[in-house]
Amino acid sequence: MKKFSKIYTALIILFMYVPILTLILFSFNDGKTTVWKGFTLRWYADLFKDSQIISSLWNTLLIALLASLFATVLGTMAAIGINNFKGKKKILLQNAGNIEILTPDIVTGVALMLMFTLLGTALHFKMGFITVLLAHITFCTPYVVLNVLPRIRHMDYAVYEAALDLGCNQWQAFRKVVIHELMPGMFSGFLMSFTFSMDDFVITYFTRGSSFQTLSIQIYSMTHQRISPKINALSALMFVAVLILMIIINIKDKNQEKRKV
């Protein structure tokens, strides 16, 4: 790298990481302000004692897991079906998901809230776990379709027929050929859904009703009050979790590349 490139890259990385590292640094600060008062781990201890935060973490993981699993199934089926349409209908269906992707989150959020409130009064239910789950499935599924469609287009239909000729029944051929071929697309769709769901605040905020808590809602109420350094500890832990996840994915990719070679 040339000198200018190096300096510029370093500056961008600094810009992106200084805020996060500052939070991590202050998570070890024995004081409530940004004045250094000595090292402590008590904010971490407080964090793990906070049953509300722990239960929001479980809610977040449960919603992310269920939503991305459901979205993967729904989206893969959709992609298989859409691929068999022809002409204008196909283009229309392919782009249907883009409406959801391009609609600003806040509009999706209030629109769903409007519908859930109406349904709630008609059918006597309150917004909560179920409505958040439905909302998350809605914004995740188009990303699965986007990830799976290109793989279907490149799939060789003859392999499926060969499997049938060689004595597979339809279900076996589907499982061993189609699902096998689509797996990488399904997996990246699932992963995208999972991270978007984990990270979502806006849509959850509007569809959660009054009592259902996720981690981002919890963070919202904590940052709104701006008091507890527990947020810093939480940021540090989330940063480490993301870092570990990224490293694992990276190692996995490298192994795959090696196997291909």
Next chain:
Amino acid sequence: MKLKRPSIPYIIWMVVFTMIPLLLILFSAFTDRNGTFSLEAFSKAFGYFDVFLRSLWIAFISTLICLILAYPIAYIMSRQKRNVQNALTMIIMIPMWMNFLLRIYAWLTLLQNGGPVDTMLSFLGIHTTLLGNQGAVILGMVYEYLPFMVLPLYSVMAKIDNGLIEAAEDLGSNKIKVMRKVVFPLSIPGIVSGITMVFVPSASTFLVAQYLGGVDDIMIGDVIDRIFWSDQNTGSAIALILMVAILIFLIILNFFGDEEAIAQ
């Protein structure tokens, strides 16, 4: 296997959870509290015209700054060896996976009175309030969405063949000319998707301005949030206007993108 049927659940799902809610917004915007046709919501929404313009302005400036910052880094990344490219991509992506409220909160900590930046500036004899102005909001926005600009630019630029750049140099182009005649035209699809990915969320974002800006800096997303809980009709009208404005912006942007692509 040649079946269309598997897509039916998805079509139903999208109609129920995307189309119907959006139609409800449309319906709610054109009616009053009792459900009769009315344009009252729009006349109330018009009262927030200045907030609306400010949001588009902040989004525009943030997008522009993101583009200016991201373009060189994306280019630098795309010219590295494969493993360096992968490592840099990861470094850019990691902050994106942190919760967006935490990232905004980080700036709140950094810039607050008596915070690290303020203390450093005081040492240099500069005393100023860093938070509570439009600059802080734009800074937060750029920080939030910079990776969304870098990644699409990088993925397009990574496909530009080094041979093409060398050929242009051999044929007597200087650095600037290579940029203008080779790299820039080939990177237009990346610019278009980068602008889309930054402008749409930043025009409609909420909380960033509440956290980092002053009372006068709130954006249209904050207004929707504030109003919707009490007056769904006006809230719907504003949401509808926002959506249409973004749609028009995207159509214009894609039109430009296509023109440029054809011009090559």
